Amino acid sequence: MEKLINKKEILDRVRFSEGENFQYDEEAILKEFKIQEDNNSSLAIKILSIFGGILATIAFIAFLLIAGLYNSEIGLVLFGFIFIVSAILLNKIYDKLIIDTFSVSSYVIGNILLVFGLTEMNFDENIISGLICLIAISSLFITQNYILSFIAILTVNCCFLYLITFYHVYDIIHLYIGLSILILTYLFLNEAKLIATNIKISKLYAPCRxxxxxxxxxxxxxFDRENLFFISQNNIWLSSITLIIVNIYLVYIILKIIEVKTLTNKLVIYTLTSLILISLVLAPTILGAITIILLSFLVQYKTGLAIGIISFIYFISQYYYDLNFTLLTKSIILFSSGVLFLLLYIFTNKYLLSDEKV
Structure with a gap:
């Protein structure tokens, strides 16, 4: 209750600062905060709720399979649709944590049953993937539940990756990475604009990001798993093109925000940045992690920053492990990269601060 009072005080201050012409729906805003407060719980409770919902749904599925459902392709498809529709309707009607966790598990298992049923009926993989994508996209328009929307985004992207492996067009992964990074950059750099568009997009923004x-x-x-994606080694650099351009653009935006005006400082930063990025042209995975870090840092997104740092450490370790060089050569490569990063860090901390004082 105390939090709601604080929110009301904040709204009163905003109204006072904006003037008498400023209008807002105070009742709707406070109601939304009340819903969030009622459904707020610790991470452990959320994990236990989701795990419990999944176990309950699996138990029910096990009962259906024991009853002979696996012998009926139509039964698998029918129950798959029932689970999916029920999950979407529950999220649309109710706005409670326990309902959310159960509906999400029901949604996932419904998709699994649907895929199994259609596969047993010998449907074409294009039709199955297209139908799953259509269901995922439709659920985004119907309900804007955070977890359900997050799963829907993952479902669409995973279907695309599945088709790449099924048709053995592995080099299309370059297009996948390029489009993903461009969409992600657009989402991060247009956060305020997208959230202010309408209420549905504002609710979808966080799970989409x-x-x-x-x-x-x-x-x-x-991309990094050679036993999964048989990518031509001569084309690895293709994914790096988009990543390098985006990273340089992000550096440009950051320099503009911190108001670096000295031409010498700009040239040094761009030179060091270019050397680092070009040295990683054959390691697009590391470039991707750097992009996530820069985007998250730019908008102060702590979750994305943590994910970016962890993935950066993982991809560097994996790249070092996979190099077909001697231990000495690997050490020299890592040492050189480390020196470039340190030079960039020292320069940005020493000279940019002095530039700001001037």
Missing amino acids: IGFIISLLIGLIA
Whole structure:
């Protein structure tokens, strides 16, 4: 209750600062905060709720399978649709944490049953993937539940990756990574504009942002697995083109925000940045992690920043492990990269601060 009073005080201050012409729906805003407060719980409770909902749904599915559902392709498809529709309707009608966790598990298992049923009926993979994508996209328009929307974004991207592997067009992964990074950059740099568009987009913004971050990482991890994606070694640099351009653009925006005006400082920063990025042209996974870090830092998105740092450490370790060089050569490569990063850090901390004082 105390939090709601604080929110009301904030609204009163905003109204006072904006003047008498400022209008807002105070009742709707406070109602939304009340819903969030009622459904707020610790991470442990959320994990236990989701785990419990999944167990309950799996138990029910096990009962249906014991009853002979696996012998009926139509039954699998029918119950799959029932689970999916029920999950979407529950999220649309109710706005409670326990309902959310159960509906999400029901949504996932419904998709699994649907895929199994259609596969047993010998449907074409294009039709199955297209139908799953259509259901995922439709759920975004019907309900803007955070977890359900997050799963829907992952579902669409995973279907795309599945088709790449099924048709053995592995080099399309470059297009996947390029589009993912461009969409992610657009989401981060247009946060205020997108949130202010309408209430549905504002609710979808957060799950879409984290959804595309995870989707990009899934694509980068798949890209890095030679036994999964048989990518031509001569074309590895293709994914790096978009990543390098985006990273340089982000550096440009950051320099503009911190008001670096000295031409010498700009040239040094761009030179060091270019050397670092070009040295990683054959490691697009590391470039992708750097992009996530810069985007998250730019908008102060702590979750994305943590994910970016962890993925950066992982991809560097994996790149070091996979290099077909001697231990000495690997050490020299890492040492050189480390020196470039340190020079960039020292310059930005020493000279940019002096530039700001001037």
